[in-house]
Each structure stands twice: as structure tokens, then as C-alpha cells.
Amino acid sequence: xxxxxxxxxxxxxxxxxxxxxxxxxxxxxxxxxxxxxxxxxxxxxxxxxxxxxxxxxxxxxxxxxxxxxxxxxxxxxxxxx
Numbered sequence: 001x002x003x004x005x006x007x008x009x010x011x012x013x014x015x016x017x018x019x020x021x022x023x024x025x026x027x028x029x030x031x032x033x034x035x036x037x038x039x040x041x042x043x044x045x046x047x048x049x050x051x052x053x054x055x056x057x058x059x060x061x062x063x064x065x066x067x068x069x070x071x072x073x074x075x076x077x078x079x080x081x
Contacts, residue, residue: 002078003051005044012067023062030054034080045080 011019020047024042027035034045044051048071062068 001048001076001080002046003048004075004077005051005055005077006041007055008071009043009044009062010071011032011062011065012037012069017069019062019065023058025052026058026061036080043080045078054065 009020009023010016017043022038024035027033027042027044030050032046032050036043036045044055059070
């Protein structure tokens with residue numbers, strides 16, 4: 001099943017840009033996914049297991065930084081097309 005996920009990441013510290021860029025870079029390492037980034041959020045498109053597994057790994061890595069907040073929308077459709 002194809003899904004679309006929109007993620008907004010809010011590291012609650014003064015040095016917020018570096019963790020956001022690292023999170024997006026880690027998502028982009030999975031070449032099986034389509035990742036689109038804009039100023040408000042990052043969209044991830046692909047197969048359910050692939051998308052959710054990659055996001056899970058990225059979240060776990062990001063949560064090593066205290067007070068990391070994520071807002072996600074998950075849609076069971078491929079909105080990239």
C-alpha cells in the first residue's frame with residue numbers, strides 16, 4: 001500500500017536548524033522513498049512499510065536531542081502523483 005506522510009519537526013532549542021537538516025538528510029538516504037521538503041514540512045511518499053520503517057529510525061535518532069517535537073499526517077494514498 002502506498003502512503004503519503006507530512007512531517008514537521010520542531011527541536012526546542014536555539015540551535016534548531018542543524019537537527020532539522022540532519023533529519024531530512026537521513027530520510028533522503030533511503031532511495032526507495034520520494035522526499036519533498038519545503039519551508040513548512042517534509043513530505044515522504046512510498047510503500048507503507050518502507051516509509052514507516054524509515055521514519056521510525058529517523059525519529060529514534062532525532063529523539064536523542066531533548067525536547068524534540070514532531071507533527072505528522074499520514075494518508076493511505078499516494079499524493080505525490
